[in-house]
Amino acid sequence: MTNGNDRKTRSGVWFVGARGSVATTAVAGCAAIAAGLHPPNGMVTETGPFAGSGLPPLSSLVFGGHDIAHCPLPKRAEALAAGGVLPYGLAAAVRGELAAADAEIRPGGPQCGDARTDEELIAGFASDMGDFRDRHRLARVVVVNVSSTEPVPEPGAVRQPPSSLYAAAALRAGCPFVNFTPSTGLRTAALTHAAAARGLPHAGRDGKTGQTLLRSVLAPMFVQRALTVRAWSGTNLLGGGDGAALADPGAAAAKNAGKERVLNDTLGIVPEGEVHIDDVPALGEWKTAWDHIAFEGFLGSRMILQTIWQGCDSALAAPLVLDLARLVARAHEVGLAGPLPELGFYFKDPDGGPAALGDQFEALLSFADRLREAR
Numbered sequence: 419m420t421n422g423n424d425r426k427t428r429s430g431v432w433f434v435g436a437r438g439s440v441a442t443t444a445v446a447g448c449a450a451i452a453a454g455l456h457p458p459n460g461m462v463t464e465t466g467p468f469a470g471s472g473l474p475p476l477s478s479l480v481f482g483g484h485d486i487a488h489c490p491l492p493k494r495a496e497a498l499a500a501g502g503v504l505p506y507g508l509a510a511a512v513r514g515e516l517a518a519a520d521a522e523i524r525p526g527g528p529q530c531g532d533a534r535t536d537e538e539l540i541a542g543f544a545s546d547m548g549d550f551r552d553r554h555r556l557a558r559v560v561v562v563n564v565s566s567t568e569p570v571p572e573p574g575a576v577r578q579p580p581s582s583l584y585a586a587a588a589l590r591a592g593c594p595f596v597n598f599t600p601s602t603g604l605r606t607a608a609l610t611h612a613a614a615a616r617g618l619p620h621a622g623r624d625g626k627t628g629q630t631l632l633r634s635v636l637a638p639m640f641v642q643r644a645l646t647v648r649a650w651s652g653t654n655l656l657g658g659g660d661g662a663a664l665a666d667p668g669a670a671a672a673k674n675a676g677k678e679r680v681l682n683d684t685l686g687i688v689p690e691g692e693v694h695i696d697d698v699p700a701l702g703e704w705k706t707a708w709d710h711i712a713f714e715g716f717l718g719s720r721m722i723l724q725t726i727w728q729g730c731d732s733a734l735a736a737p738l739v740l741d742l743a744r745l746v747a748r749a750h751e752v753g754l755a756g757p758l759p760e761l762g763f764y765f766k767d768p769d770g771g772p773a774a775l776g777d778q779f780e781a782l783l784s785f786a787d788r789l790r791e792a793r
Contacts, residue, residue, distance in 0.1 A: 429744075430558070432562070446498075453512070483522070484543060485525075586612070595622075596743065617756075618750065623766075627735050650690075651690075653696065654695045706726065
């Protein structure tokens with residue numbers, strides 16, 4: 419760990435799902451970029467418009483988190499490298515940083531047979547977060563949920579979903595919260611009120627990495643060119659932990675809600691068609707997303723646009739997660755509180771603001787100016 423006076427200004431990043439693919443890729447990538455081993459491809463906060471905006475340097479971030487998995491981060495990184503997610507040799511090159519982050523991971527929950535009440539879980543999680551901040555003398559800790567997607571809670575459910583337990587713990591510990599998943603998180607009446615009362619910045623939900631990113635670009639095109647979208651269908655083929663989690667119909671429904679929301683917000687309607695998510699374990703960490711768009715042009719002529727997106731979700735998500743952690747940490751430093759609609763560029767289900775990617779990017783650049791002026 420870095421010694422000296424800079425401890426007072428360092429920021430922590432506390433991952434919920436800290437041994438998953440996204441968190442592992444983010445920790446390894448942060449270390450690699452900070453050491454000059456790789457360029458910061460995919461990190462918007464490392465581009466010119468964000469220079470001088472006061473974001474915490476990548477080299478100053480300290481990582482920890484919660485998880486119910488037991489595979490250490492160095493081993494997880496080796497598996498990701500074997501699958502082509504991380505570059506050859508990177509896991510060995512940043513093994514020290516991965517081991518340091520792994521030493522800061524605490525048992526999550528609720529686990530199978532866990533008898534703890536919601537209050538006991540929240541208190542335990544909050545204690546872990548606060549202890550992490552105090553031991554490393556961090557100025558702040560941003561809690562980022564990158565765990566597996568949960569089903570939407572049943573009406574009248576007695577227990578809070580895990581994502582809301584972690585969100586409540588973050589608030590209790592005085593930590594800003596980012597929900598990069600479609601799970602409930604802060605989106606309950608009680609927690610929304612608690613977040614406002616605590617005066618903490620928060621952002622989310624559901625990171626926009628692939629298919630929905632493309633939808634947020636294409637949908638405004640149809641509107642701007644006065645072309646009527648008749649139907650919009652999609653299919654996702656994916657493996658890894660996401661594929662297994664989204665094989666649950668409830669979790670898939672939560673994920674698809676964000677994909678539909680982008681179309682509804684931009685087109686003003688939800689066109690005919692559905693999004694299907696298929697678990698294909700052989701694909702590992704890679705996914706293919708296919709969209710079929712039926713639209714109508716001049717004099718009723720009917721036309722089709724098809725797109726195919728193939729990529730590695732962890733490699734797409736990790737730079738966005740690092741961006742968000744830095745932006746929210748800076749927002750907390752300058753005293754901003756409540757939802758941050760300016761960060762809608764990163765989310766399927768943002769906290770307000772425009773729906774089109776271009777407009778969201780302009781809002782993000784304005785936010786960078788705002789942070790710069792607050793210095």
